[in-house]
Amino acid sequence: MTTTTTDSPLISAAELHDALQRQQVLLIDVREPSEYNNAHIPGALLCPLANVKELEPPCSSNTPVVLYCESGRRSQMAYEILAQRGFQNLKNLEGGIQRWKQAGYAVRGAANAPISLMRQVQIVAGTLILSGVILGFTLNSGFFFLAGLVGTGMLFAGLSGRCLMAQLLMRLPFNRPQGK
Structure with missing residues (x-):
C-alpha cells in the first residue's frame, strides 16, 4: 500500500551546499529548460516537472535526491509524485533557487539570458x-x-x-x- 506524504523533508540552502561539497547528493532541477539555462545550481540535472514521472530511482537508495525549482512549489509536486512511485531519501530545497541565491551561493547560466x-x-x-x-x-x-x-x-x-x-x-x- 502506497501512502501519500503531504509535507516533504526540507533541506536548507546551507545543508545542500555542504552535501554538494561532499558530493553526497543527486540534485534535480524540475523547472523548464529556459529557466534552467538562465540560472541553475552547479551540478543539477534538468528534469522538468512534466517529465518527473519518467525518472528512475538512483542505483543506490542511500543517495539523497534533492529537488528544487524557483520557489519550492513545483519541487513539492515533484516530491509527491516521486514519493508515490517509491523513491526513498527525497528532499526538497527550502525556498528553491531563490533561497539559494539569497544565501549567496553560486549559480550557472547564461549571463545575458533573457527573462523566462x-x-x-x-x-x-x-x-x-x-x-x-x-x-x-x-x-x-x-x-x-x-x-x-x-x-x-x-x-x-x-x-x-x-x-x-x-x-x-x-x-x-x-x-x-x-x-x-
Missing part, C-alpha cells in the same frame, strides 16, 4: 489585454476584441498545455539557443 519565457508571455499578454481595454474605452470599442482574443488564447494555453504566444516568442533571436 513564461514571464515574457505574461508581460506580452498583460500589455495586449490592458491596451485593448484602454483603447476600447478611449478610441473604439472594437479594441475590446483584442483583450478577448488574448484572454481566449491564455484559456486555451491553460487547458491544452500549448501556448501559441510562447511558441512565437521562442522564435525571437534572444530566445534562441546560442552556439558556443
Whole structure:
C-alpha cells in the first residue's frame, strides 16, 4: 500500500551546499529548460516537472535526491509524485533557487539570458489585454476584441498545455539557443 506524504523533508540552502561539497547528493532541477539555462545550481540535472514521472530511482537508495525549482512549489509536486512511485531519501530545497541565491551561493547560466519565457508571455499578454481595454474605452470599442482574443488564447494555453504566444516568442533571436 502506497501512502501519500503531504509535507516533504526540507533541506536548507546551507545543508545542500555542504552535501554538494561532499558530493553526497543527486540534485534535480524540475523547472523548464529556459529557466534552467538562465540560472541553475552547479551540478543539477534538468528534469522538468512534466517529465518527473519518467525518472528512475538512483542505483543506490542511500543517495539523497534533492529537488528544487524557483520557489519550492513545483519541487513539492515533484516530491509527491516521486514519493508515490517509491523513491526513498527525497528532499526538497527550502525556498528553491531563490533561497539559494539569497544565501549567496553560486549559480550557472547564461549571463545575458533573457527573462523566462513564461514571464515574457505574461508581460506580452498583460500589455495586449490592458491596451485593448484602454483603447476600447478611449478610441473604439472594437479594441475590446483584442483583450478577448488574448484572454481566449491564455484559456486555451491553460487547458491544452500549448501556448501559441510562447511558441512565437521562442522564435525571437534572444530566445534562441546560442552556439558556443
